[in-house]
Amino acid sequence: MDTGSILIVGGYGVVGSRIAADLAVDFPGRVVVAGRSQQRADAAAAAIGHGVRGRRVDVGVPSSIAAALDDVAVAVNCIDQPDRALLWAAIERGLAYTDITPHLTDLGRGAAYERIDAAATASGARIVLGAGMVPGISNVMVRALAEVIGGVDTIETSLLLSADDVLGPGSFDYLLQELTMSFDVHVDGADRRVRAFTAPRGVDFPAPLGIRRAYLFPFSDQVLYPRTVGARTVVTRLAINPPRMSRLLALLVSTRATHITARPRIRALLGRLRRGRTGHPDAPYALRVDVIHHGRAVTATLTGAGQAHATATSTAALVRSLADGAIATPGAWMPEQVIAPAPFFHRLSQAGLHVKTSDPEPAI
Known part of the structure; x- marks a missing residue:
């Protein structure tokens, strides 16, 4: 089981803050909400409690990403990032990562998916693409x-x-x-x-x-x-x-x-x-x-x-599988490859889904 921080980029947004609140109860002191505004991140963290911390990160600045990932075990992306800088930074460090942003259609063209999978396998990163609904x-x-x-x-x-x-x-x-x-x-x-x-x-x-x-x-x-x-x-x-x-x-x-x-x-x-x-x-x-x-x-x-509740609940359930080691094999995966339906649906049902x-x- 990983013991590092769970970083939620976009963590003070509508969905990100719900993911953070969902995870904070089970992972006290490990959840970090992050975004370009340190003030908003700190305010969201204080409102959630359970030892949640705020952190500044700008995914358009490589040095900011590097600093934000310093103590991280699992990174969750809730914002649009066309160049996938956060994804590649997580792969380089061999972290666990998932992403609720919708732009994955280009992975079906050429060898884009295979490049991500090969890089993650080589670094030991566990990447689950396509969280949410x-x-x-x-x-x-x-x-x-x-x-x-x-x-x-x-x-x-x-x-x-x-x-x-x-x-x-x-x-x-x-x-x-x-x-x-x-x-x-x-x-x-x-x-x-x-x-x-x-x-x-x-x-x-x-x-x-x-x-x-x-x-x-x-x-x-x-x-x-x-x-x-x-x-x-x-x-x-x-x-x-x-x-x-x-x-x-x-x-x-x-x-x-x-x-x-x-x-x-x-x-x-x-x-x-x-x-x-x-x-x-x-x-x-x-x-x-x-x-x-x-x-x-x-x-x-x-x-x-x-929709925000469903997206956050399902993403938090997936993050738990990364954080507790249930998804253990390095590489890039889609949910149907690594998420067992019965425990996942049970987690959803506990939240009314x-x-x-x-x-x-x-x-x-």
């Missing part, structure tokens, strides 16, 4: 379903979120960026280029939500399933509540008006307008994962309130 909880659902029916041919993941869910400004900016991009979906063993918020399909979410129109969306877990579980078809979709918001985004894509949101100044302006709203931290969400193998289908679902699995039935 999708990827994250969805990946462990895939593993659980694959164990039920003996394998994976097709994976379809659908997430329903509220437009007013107060997860933080980063997710809103991420959505705007993804609307402007094309991406690959893996169908029958081959990649197909598509655009976000196209090809709508009715998805039957658990009651009382019911059938909602969901659109193709580049969630990061899809790019590595062909490698990690041998899937031949992988599709991920997003629906937004209220439905008119989904229709508006689909209209922007179909009319090519999304080139406006591609401009950083426009996204920044929209982000400021978004932050001016109060939001609803308990807005409902729903996650559905369908797996098909050899003509049999099985489904797992999760419903709840507050209940994953339900259907009985296998013939695939339609």
